[in-house]
Amino acid sequence: MSATPAPLVVVAPLPRRVLAHVFFRSLFLQASWNRRGMQNLGFGYAIEPALRALYPDPEQRELALRRHLGFFNCHPYMAAAILGGAIHHEERVAAGLEPAGGPQEYKQTLQGPLAAIGDGFFWTALRPFFGALGAVGVLAVGLPAVVAMVLVYNVVHVTLRVALFRAGYQRGDALVPLLARLSLPVVADRLRTASAALAGVAAGMLMFRGTAAAGPVAGVVAALLAVVAYAALAKGARLLPTLYLSAAAGAGAAVLVARLQGSR
Amino acid sequence: MGYVILGLLAGLAAIERKGFLQAMLSRPIVLGPVTGWALGDAAGGLLLGPVLELLWLGAVNLGAAVPAHEALGTAAVVGGAVLASRQMGTPVTLEIALLAMAVAVPAALLGRYGERRAEAWNERILTRAEAQLLRHRLRAAARCNLYGLVISFLVSALVAPAAAALAALLIPALLRAVPGLAMPLRVGFFGAGAAACAAAAKALRARAAPLSFFGAAAGTAVVGLVGVLAGRAM
Numbered sequence: 355m356s357a358t359p360a361p362l363v364v365v366a367p368l369p370r371r372v373l374a375h376v377f378f379r380s381l382f383l384q385a386s387w388n389r390r391g392m393q394n395l396g397f398g399y400a401i402e403p404a405l406r407a408l409y410p411d412p413e414q415r416e417l418a419l420r421r422h423l424g425f426f427n428c429h430p431y432m433a434a435a436i437l438g439g440a441i442h443h444e445e446r447v448a449a450g451l452e453p454a455g456g457p458q459e460y461k462q463t464l465q466g467p468l469a470a471i472g473d474g475f476f477w478t479a480l481r482p483f484f485g486a487l488g489a490v491g492v493l494a495v496g497l498p499a500v501v502a503m504v505l506v507y508n509v510v511h512v513t514l515r516v517a518l519f520r521a522g523y524q525r526g527d528a529l530v531p532l533l534a535r536l537s538l539p540v541v542a543d544r545l546r547t548a549s550a551a552l553a554g555v556a557a558g559m560l561m562f563r564g565t566a567a568a569g570p571v572a573g574v575v576a577a578l579l580a581v582v583a584y585a586a587l588a589k590g591a592r593l594l595p596t597l598y599l600s601a602a603a604g605a606g607a608a609v610l611v612a613r614l615q616g617s618r
Numbered sequence: 619m620g621y622v623i624l625g626l627l628a629g630l631a632a633i634e635r636k637g638f639l640q641a642m643l644s645r646p647i648v649l650g651p652v653t654g655w656a657l658g659d660a661a662g663g664l665l666l667g668p669v670l671e672l673l674w675l676g677a678v679n680l681g682a683a684v685p686a687h688e689a690l691g692t693a694a695v696v697g698g699a700v701l702a703s704r705q706m707g708t709p710v711t712l713e714i715a716l717l718a719m720a721v722a723v724p725a726a727l728l729g730r731y732g733e734r735r736a737e738a739w740n741e742r743i744l745t746r747a748e749a750q751l752l753r754h755r756l757r758a759a760a761r762c763n764l765y766g767l768v769i770s771f772l773v774s775a776l777v778a779p780a781a782a783a784l785a786a787l788l789i790p791a792l793l794r795a796v797p798g799l800a801m802p803l804r805v806g807f808f809g810a811g812a813a814a815c816a817a818a819a820k821a822l823r824a825r826a827a828p829l830s831f832f833g834a835a836a837g838t839a840v841v842g843l844v845g846v847l848a849g850r851a852m
Contacts, residue, residue: 385637386766388740392682395744399763402756412754419756423747427681430640469681477678478823481642485675486818488647489668496664500651508641546824551834553672553822557815558838562846564808567712572805576812580835584816584828593686594723597673597813601716604809605802612801 365449368407368441375403377519380437383430392427397437397461404441408448418444421458428465429472434515435529436464438522460527467530471538479542479549480510486552493559571611575604620701621779623656628693629775632729635689636679637767644689646670650696654710657700662710666696666719673814674726676821684737687729693778694725698785705790713803716810717789725781732773740766 383396401422409415428436443457484507491499522529557580564572579600586596631644642648647667654663674688699718703710710718743765750759793799819831 381639382637382763382767386740386743386763387636387737388744388766389682389737390741391744395740395747395763395766398747399760402760406756412756416751416754416756419759420751423751423759473678473680477680481645481678482675482818482822484642485645485647485671488645489671489818492647492651492664492668497651497660500648500664500667504642504648511641543824546822547826547830549675550819550822550824550827550830553675553815553818554831554834554836555838556668556672556818557812557831557835558842560808560811560815561835561839562842564805564811568801568804568808572808575805576808577835577839578812579809580812580816581832583813584820584831587817587820588828593673593817594727596817597723597810598720600813601720601806601810603806605799605806607809608802608805 365445365451368404368445372403372407373441373519373523376400376437376441377434377516379403380434380519383433391423391425393430393433394423394426397426397433397440398422400437401440401444404444408444414448417454418447421454424458424461426461426465428469429476431476431511431515432468432472432518433465435518435522435533436461436468438519438524439464439526439529440522442523442526464530468533471533475538475542476511479545481507483545483549483552486549486556490552490555490559493556493563568608571608572604575607579603620657620697620704621783624653624693624697624701624782625775625779627653627656628690628697628778629771631689631693632687632770632774633767635687635770636733637770646674646688646692649689649692653693653696654700657697657704659700659703659710662700662703662715663696665710665712666699666715667692669715669719669811669814670695672811672818673723675818677726684730684733686726687733687774688726690729690732690774690778691723691726693774694722694781694785695719697778697782698722698789701782701786702789705786706793711800711804712807713793713800714789716803716807717792718785719810721785721788722781725777728777728781729774732777733770736766736769736773739769 379400382399383393386395387393398419405415405418409418439460440457443460446452447454447456484503488500488503491503521532561573561576564576583596583600631649635644650667650670651660651663654660670692674686677685677688679685695718698721699710699715703714743762747759747762819827
C-alpha cells in the first residue's frame with residue numbers, strides 16, 4: 355500500500371513593487387503613535403498593500419487588517435524586520451499553511467526583544483556616535499562635516515533597515531539567530547565609549563575656541579565647568595539648571611576677572 | 619517671512635523626528651545649520667548646532683518615554699538667535715547665541731508637553747480608523763495613520779516661531795540696554811558649551827565614559843597647547 359503524498363502548496367512571493375510599497379510605508383510607522391495601541395496604526399498602514407495583494411476576498415482582507423491593528427511597539431528601524439516577517443507569515447496564512455493567529459504570535463514574540471536591541475544599538479549608541487562625530491567635525495571643519503555625517507549615517511541606516519526588512523521577509527522565524535550573530539550590544543558599548551571620547555574632544559576644542567574668542571578666562575572656564583558639570587550631572591543634577599548655572603558661572607567669572615584686572 | 623520659514627522648518631523637522639524617516643535630519647547638528655541657512659545666517663546655525671547636539675545627545679525616544687523635543691528647541695534657539703541678530707544688524711555673535719539659548723531652550727520642554735498631548739489626541743485617530751474598519755473601508759482606515767503627522771507639525775510650527783519671537787524681542791533690548799554684558803556673555807557661552815559636552819558624555823551611560831571623556835578632553839588640550847607653543851616658536 356503506497357501512501358498518497360500530500361499536495362504541495364507553493365507560497366507565491368509578493369511582487370517586488372508591493373514589497374517596496376510596504377517598505378516605504380514602514381517609514382511612517384510612528385506617524386500616529388498613541389498610548390492605546392502605540393505603533394499599531396502605523397503597522398496596519400504599512401502592511402495594508404501586502405494584505406491587498408494576498409487576500410482578494412474582502413472579508414479575509416479585513417480580518418487580516420484587524421489582526422494587525424492590535425498593540426504593537428518596537429524600535430522603528432527594527433520594526434522593518436518584524437514587518438517583513440509578518441508578511442512572510444501572512445503569505446503562509448493566505449496559502450492555508452498556518453493558522454490566522456501566526457502573524458500576531460510572531461509579532462508579539464519579537465517586538466520586545468527587537469525593541470531592546472534597536473533602542474540599545476541605534477538610539478543610545480549609533481546615533482549619538484554620529485551626533486558627537488558631527489559636533490566635533492563642525493568645530494574642526496564646519497559645514498562639510500555635517501554633510502558627510504548625514505550621508506554616512508544614512509548609508510548605514512537605510513542599508514540596515516532594508517536588510518532587516520528583507521531578512522524578516524525571507525527568513526521569518528529564522529531571523530533571530532541572524533541578529534544574534536551581529537553582536538550589536540558589543541558594538542554598541544564600543545560606540546558609546548567612543549562617543550564619550552568625542553564629547554571630550556569637543557570640550558577640549560571649546561577650551562581653545564574660547565581662549566581665541568574671549569581670552570584665557572574662557573578657556574579656563576570651559577575646562578573647569580566640563581569637570582563640575584559632569585560631577586553635578588553624575589550626582590543627579592537636572593540638565594537645564596546645569597546648563598543655566600554653567601553659563602552664569604562663566605559670565606560671573608568673566609566679570610570677576612575684569613574687576614580684578616581693573617583694580618590693579 | 620522669517621517666522622513662516624521657521625515654522626515650516628520646525629514643523630517638518632518634528633515630522634522627521636518621529637513620524638517619518640528618522641534619518642537624523644531633525645537632530646540639532648543638522649537642523650541648526652539648515653535653520654541658520656534658511657534664515658540667512660548659516661554660520662550662526664553652525665555656531666549653535668554642535669552645542670545643542672551635545673546638550674541633547676541623550677534625548678532619545680525609548681519605548682513610551684517622551685524626551686525633550688530637541689528639534690523644536692533647536693529651531694527656536696537658532697531662529698531666535700538669527701532673528702535677534704538681524705534686528706541688531708550683525709551676524710549671530712557668541713553673546714546673542716547664549717541669550718537665545720537662555721530664552722528658547724525651554725521650548726524643548728514645551729514641545730515634550732505638546733508631544734504627550736499629541737499622543738493622547740492620536741487615540742482619537744485610532745478610534746476613527748476603527749470606525750472606518752467597521753464600515754469596511756480598509757484603505758481609509760489605514761490612511762488614518764497619516765493624520766497624526768498634522769498634529770506633530772502644528773505643535774512645532776507654532777511653538778518654535780513664538781519662542782524665537784520672544785528671543786528676538788528680549789535679546790536686542792537687553793544688549794542695547796547693558797552693552798557691558800557682551801564680554802561676560804561670550805565667556806558664558808563657552809561655560810554652557812562645556813556643560814553640554816559633559817551632558818553628552820553623561821547621557822551615554824557607558825562604564826568607560828568618564829575616563830574617555832576626561833582623557834580625550836585633556837589629550838585635546840595638550841595637543842592644542844603643543845600646537846600653539848610650536849606655532850610661537852617658529
